[in-house]
Each structure stands twice: as C-alpha cells, then as structure tokens.
Amino acid sequence: MSTSPPRPAAATRGPVRVVGTGLLGASIGLGLRALGVDVVLHDPSRTTLLLARDVGAGRLPTPEDPPVELVVVAAPPDVTPDVVLAELEAHPHAVVTDVASVKTAVEGPLRAAGADLDRYVGSHPMAGSERSGPTAARADLFAGRPWVVVGSEASAGSAVLAVRTLATDLGATPVMLDAATHDDAVALVSHVPQIAASLVAARLVDGEPAALELAGQGLRDVTRIAASDPGLWTSILGANAEAVVPLLRSLRGDLDVLIEALDHASVATAAEEVATGALGTVAAAIAAGNTGVSRIPGKHGGTRRAYDVVTVLVPDEPGSLARLLAEVGAAGINLEELQLEHAPAQAVGLASISVLRGLRSRLEEELTTRGWRVAG
Numbered sequence: 001m002s003t004s005p006p007r008p009a010a011a012t013r014g015p016v017r018v019v020g021t022g023l024l025g026a027s028i029g030l031g032l033r034a035l036g037v038d039v040v041l042h043d044p045s046r047t048t049l050l051l052a053r054d055v056g057a058g059r060l061p062t063p064e065d066p067p068v069e070l071v072v073v074a075a076p077p078d079v080t081p082d083v084v085l086a087e088l089e090a091h092p093h094a095v096v097t098d099v100a101s102v103k104t105a106v107e108g109p110l111r112a113a114g115a116d117l118d119r120y121v122g123s124h125p126m127a128g129s130e131r132s133g134p135t136a137a138r139a140d141l142f143a144g145r146p147w148v149v150v151g152s153e154a155s156a157g158s159a160v161l162a163v164r165t166l167a168t169d170l171g172a173t174p175v176m177l178d179a180a181t182h183d184d185a186v187a188l189v190s191h192v193p194q195i196a197a198s199l200v201a202a203r204l205v206d207g208e209p210a211a212l213e214l215a216g217q218g219l220r221d222v223t224r225i226a227a228s229d230p231g232l233w234t235s236i237l238g239a240n241a242e243a244v245v246p247l248l249r250s251l252r253g254d255l256d257v258l259i260e261a262l263d264h265a266s267v268a269t270a271a272e273e274v275a276t277g278a279l280g281t282v283a284a285a286i287a288a289g290n291t292g293v294s295r296i297p298g299k300h301g302g303t304r305r306a307y308d309v310v311t312v313l314v315p316d317e318p319g320s321l322a323r324l325l326a327e328v329g330a331a332g333i334n335l336e337e338l339q340l341e342h343a344p345a346q347a348v349g350l351a352s353i354s355v356l357r358g359l360r361s362r363l364e365e366e367l368t369t370r371g372w373r374v375a376g
Contacts, residue, residue, distance in 0.1 A: 014038030021052035025074030026137035029057030143171035201226035308360035
C-alpha cells in the first residue's frame with residue numbers, strides 16, 4: 001500500500017489571522033494550511049472572503065476561537081496603516097506584520113499614532129503576479145523568493161523572529177532591510193519597471209492590427225506586467241512617490257538625450273551628414289542597458305552567466321514540450337533556462353533552450369537525431 005509523504009512541520013504557530021484575502025493574503029493562507037497551520041480569514045469584501053475560504057486559504061472566525069498568535073495584513077498601502085493599528089489594538093498579544101510593497105508609508109503613520117511597535121514588524125514578500133484575487137493564489141507563490149523583513153528599532157526580537165519564521169515556512173528567503181532602503185530598492189527593481197511596461201503597452205492601444213500581428217517575444221517580455229491591477233498600483237505608486245519620482249526624472253532625462261541624438265542621426269539621404277556623436281550616444285544607451293542587465297542576479301542568485309541557446313520548433317500538441325525537455329535530459333545536458341514563444345499564424349512554438357557554453361553543437365545534434373527541427 002502506498003502512503004503519502006509526510007507533511008513538513010511548520011514553526012509558525014496558529015491561529016494566524018490573515019486580513020485581506022487577495023493574491024498575497026490567500027497565497028499565505030494556502031501555504032500555511034498546507035503545513036497544517038490554522039488560518040482565520042478576514043476581508044472587507046464578503047464575496048472575496050468566501051472565495052478565499054472556498055479555495056482553501058483558511059476558515060471564517062468563530063466566537064470560540066483562541067487568541068491569534070500572528071496577524072498578517074495584506075491590504076493596499078494606502079489603508080495598511082489604519083488596518084495594522086486596528087489589528088494591534090484588537091489583538092494585544094499577537095505579533096502583527098503587513099505585506100504592503102511600501103514600508104515607510106506604513107511605519108511613519110504608525111509612529112505618529114503611537115502604535116505599539118514592539119509587536120509590529122513590516123515585511124514584503126518579493127512575489128506576485130499580473131493576476132489578482134484569491135483565484136490566482138498559490139501555496140508555492142513565495143517558494144525561493146526573497147521576503148524582506150523590516151523590523152524597526154522598537155520591534156521585539158521575538159516579533160522579528162516570528163515574521164522571519166513565517167517567511168521561511170512559506171519557502172521564502174528572509175532579507176533584513178530598513179524601511180527607507182526597502183522603498184528605494186523596490187522603486188528601482190519593481191515600481192519604475194511597472195510604469196515603463198504600462199507606458200509601452202499603452203502605445204499599443206492605437207496600433208494598427210497589422211503591426212500588432214508582428215509582435216514577438218520581446219514585446220511580450222516588456223509588457224507582461226502591464227496587465228497588473230490599476231487600482232492596486234495607483235495605491236503603491238502614490239505611497240512610494242518619494243522614491244519613484246527621482247528615478248522617473250532620471251529616466252526622462254535619458255530619454256531626452258536619446259531623442260535628441262536620434263533627431264540628429266537621420267541618414268535619410270546621402271547628402272545629409274549625421275551629427276558627430278549622435279550614433280555614439282545611441283550606442284552608449286544600448287550598451288548601458290547591456291551592463292545593467294548583466295547585474296541582475298542569475299541562476300540561484302549567483303552572477304549572471306552567458307549561455308548557448310538552441311531554438312527548437314515544438315508542435316502545439318499535448319505532450320510535445322514535455323517530450324522535448326525529457327529528451328534534453330536524456331542527452332545528459334542540463335537545461336539552464338527556457339523561453340517559449342508562439343510562432344505567428346503557425347501551430348508551433350519556438351522553445352529557446354539555454355545550456356552551458358560549448359554544448360550547443362552537441363545538443364543540436366542530439367535533438368536533430370531524435371527528429372526535432374532546430375531553428376538556425
């Protein structure tokens with residue numbers, strides 16, 4: 001008789017109260033419930049609350065509930081301080097954390113209100129999705145992701161430990177930062193990219209259908225997060241405007257320089273002479289982007305590596321991609337990264353398989369022998 005594998009033990013003790021049952025709140029509930037932790041849900045929207053219950057993120061409170069050990073506030077940044085303050089007062093023995101993506105906008109109002117910061121520790125899991133709501137929640141949403149823990153000088157060590165433990169139980173890696181450093185960091189790596197993606201995607205609204213049919217993976221990569229919730233991002237950007245605005249001004253300055261260079265780089269006719277330095281300015285902007293990309297941590301958080309890439313045509317049929325990946329493994333070659341693009345107007349996908357340098361020819365030969373069509 002087969003038996004299911006033992007469920008991992010959680011260090012987090014329940015009941016845990018999750019306030020706000022959208023993507024993050026419901027995912028936290030799902031992850032804790034999978035570990036056997038008792039989770040009590042609350043949301044101002046009864047429909048959202050019941051939906052989170054139905055997807056398995058936790059249960060509704062009852063009058064017989066014991067005191068909660070930990071409260072997780074998963075509300076938009078503009079209302080998070082009020083919710084945290086209310087939870088600190090309602091649960092005088094519980095540690096309270098929030099998962100808002102801006103921290104100074106929460107910590108500052110709490111200080112001004114005289115909140116009990118001994119039991120409050122801000123946090124922010126660096127995980128999410130362009131989808132929202134409890135139906136998009138996943139128990140493994142935080143697995144392998146950084147989870148910023150923002151304890152103030154007033155936070156008790158036991159409270160900080162409780163939030164670090166929550167992050168670890170959910171598979172995340174705790175990272176200790178102060179509130180201002182966190183907000184500057186997310187402005188750079190999350191908030192400005194969201195604005196850039198949205199602005200690029202907005203140019204597509206009036207695009208000709210014939211032009212959009214030419215869209216490739218590059219456009220999809222740049223605009224993927226443009227599908228995010230406008231209401232949530234308005235709250236986030238408004239709360240972190242102090243950190244975001246200087247970056248946007250710098251970006252605007254870079255755009256102005258590039259626009260001027262391109263204005264002077266016209267080669268429309270042989271008689272026109274390109275202004276000295278114009279092409280160099282354009283090249284420098286692209287090269288600076290290369291340098292920036294190289295600084296993004298690579299696989300397992302190490303230094304970003306350059307790989308050989310083999311592109312394979314994959315029929316749009318059940319099991320085709322799984323068979324391809326199995327045969328890469330059968331060839332004794334480790335897949336480092338994978339990107340899938342759909343070929344326009346064709347029932348095939350283009351699977352770009354990244355492998356260690358020097359293995360491209362061997363993989364191409366192995367796959368061709370197995371009947372795969374390798375793109376040149």
